Amino acid sequence: MSVVHQSRAVFRSTGVPVGVEVTGADISQGMDTETFRAIESVFNDNGVIFFRNQKLTPEQLLGFSRQFGTLEKHVRQEYALPGYPEIHLISNIKEGERSIGSAYAGDDWHTDLCFTRRPSRCSLLYAVEVPIRDGRVLGDTEFCSVAFAYDTLPDGMRQRLHGLRAIFQYHRAQERKRKQRVHDHPRPELTPEQKAATPDVTHPAVRAHPITGRKCLYVNQTYTFGIEGMDEEGAQPLLQQLYAHITRPRYVYRHKWQAGDVLIWDNCLTQHKAITDYALPQRRLMYRTSVEGTEPL
Ligand SMILES: [Fe+2]
Numbered sequence: 001m002s003v004v005h006q007s008r009a010v011f012r013s014t015g016v017p018v019g020v021e022v023t024g025a026d027i028s029q030g031m032d033t034e035t036f037r038a039i040e041s042v043f044n045d046n047g048v049i050f051f052r053n054q055k056l057t058p059e060q061l062l063g064f065s066r067q068f069g070t071l072e073k074h075v076r077q078e079y080a081l082p083g084y085p086e087i088h089l090i091s092n093i094k095e096g097e098r099s100i101g102s103a104y105a106g107d108d109w110h111t112d113l114c115f116t117r118r119p120s121r122c123s124l125l126y127a128v129e130v131p132i133r134d135g136r137v138l139g140d141t142e143f144c145s146v147a148f149a150y151d152t153l154p155d156g157m158r159q160r161l162h163g164l165r166a167i168f169q170y171h172r173a174q175e176r177k178r179k180q181r182v183h184d185h186p187r188p189e190l191t192p193e194q195k196a197a198t199p200d201v202t203h204p205a206v207r208a209h210p211i212t213g214r215k216c217l218y219v220n221q222t223y224t225f226g227i228e229g230m231d232e233e234g235a236q237p238l239l240q241q242l243y244a245h246i247t248r249p250r251y252v253y254r255h256k257w258q259a260g261d262v263l264i265w266d267n268c269l270t271q272h273k274a275i276t277d278y279a280l281p282q283r284r285l286m287y288r289t290s291v292e293g294t295e296p297l
Contacts, residue, residue, distance in 0.1 A: 009035050011042050011049075017148035018270055019048045019253035027054050027064045027262060036067055043122075044211050047269030048143050048253065051262045056126055058084050058287070064262070065124050065289040072113070072120055072290045075194055076102065081287060090125070090286040092279070101285070106274045109144070109247055110222035111267045112290060115170035117201055120267050121210070121293035127261040131282030138278035143253045146217040147269050149246040150206060153217075160238075164205040165228040166219045170198040173223050202228050207296040209268050216268050217246055218296060246271060267293065 008024045020042055025031060031039070043049045056064075058081060065071055065086075074080065074088040079101045081087040089101025106112075113119045131138045150158070174190055190198075205227065207218045221243045227235040254275075255263060265272055278284060 009039055013046075014253045016253045017251050018046060018143050018145040019050070019255070020046050022049050022051050025051060027051060028056055028060050030063070031067075040068070043264060043266065044209070047145055047147065047266040048255075049264050050255065052258060053260045054126070054262045055260060056262070058087055061124070061126050061262075061287055061289060062086060065291060068124075068264070069121055069291040069293075072292055074290070075197055086289055088288045088290070090288055091284060092131075093129075093283050093285060094280070104274065104276045106222070106272065107276045108222045109243065109271045109273045110220045111146075111218075111271050113267065113293075114203065114218070114220065115168040115173070115198060115201060115223050118295050119203075119293050120290040122264055122266050122291050124262060124264045124289045124291075126287040127257045127259050127263075127285075128287060129283050129285040130257045130259050131278035131284045133278065133282055137256055137258070138275075138282060139257060139284050140275045140277075141255045141257070141263075142273045142275065143255065143265060143270050144247055144251060144272075145270055146246055147209070147214050148251060149242075150215045150217045153245065158206075161205050161217075164230075165202040166205045166224045166239075167200060167202050167226040167228060168223045169200045169225045170223065171195055172225055203296040207268060209266075210294045210297075214269070217242060218268070219243070220246075220271055247273075268296070 009022050010024045012021045012023070014020065022039060025035060025039065039049065062071065071086040073085045077085060079089050081089055090105050091099065091101030092103045093100050111119070112123045171190055178189065203218055205217070205219050206215055208215055219239055219242055224239060226232065227238065
């Protein structure tokens with residue numbers, strides 16, 4: 001009998017609308033096309049998948065990430081893993097006074113690179129070091145499904161959102177973050193070049209998933225600062241109402257990290273938020289890659 005080398009991926013839901021654990025797949029060994037397609041299909045439907053106990057070199061992480069598409073380079077290249085411009089470090093570790101990565105990145109609900117014209121399709125995080133205090137792991141990440149959020153909106157609200165475009169402003173979000181973190185992890189001001197590379201953009205407040213066509217709410221409390229053609233008094237209450245609906249706690253999946261986790265989220269189907277309940281000397285180090293996406297429609 002011939003032996004066919006094929007991993008047998010098994011999928012287990014977290015029990016809320018977002019999050020599926022994949023077992024039976026070793027990313028470092030590569031994957032046959034059939035296994036990858038099965039994993040990708042679950043991913044396109046759910047929006048968050050994760051694997052435990054992986055041991056990857058930067059090259060293996062890049063190889064797996066590239067199966068999802070072309071990789072992007074983050075605008076803050078000072079936080080790239082040296083020698084790997086496509087691996088963005090998310091870390092609170094310091095070398096002298098300087099953070100080696102984006103420290104406490106994403107500690108409000110958001111979706112990655114929504115402030116660009118073509119936001120990334122998905123992001124991968126590989127947990128290298130997780131912060132532990134008194135035997136308890138800190139620095140969880142929460143996820144919610146904006147497809148589920150759209151599906152559960154009242155009809156009247158769906159009609160109200162039809163045709164609206166939301167305004168995304170990276171530099172404003174960065175400035176707010178810089179003021180919040182000025183004491184422990186000061187961030188440099190954006191350079192004129194970084195500012196020029198991230199002008200304000202608008203996207204549909206409801207976008208269709210580029211692969212499945214499923215409708216998703218596409219506003220978030222970190223980067224969305226308004227609705228095109230609507231004044232502040234009209235836009236803010238509407239946005240706040242949507243944020244509260246999107247992030248209803250009973251539908252949130254909270255991921256408890258272990259070193260060796262690889263977790264992937266879809267930036268159209270989901271939003272996420274980092275819990276920053278740790279600080280040095282508890283160290284956190286994540287490698288992140290981002291896969292190119294398409295213009296939201
Ligand atoms: Fe993020």
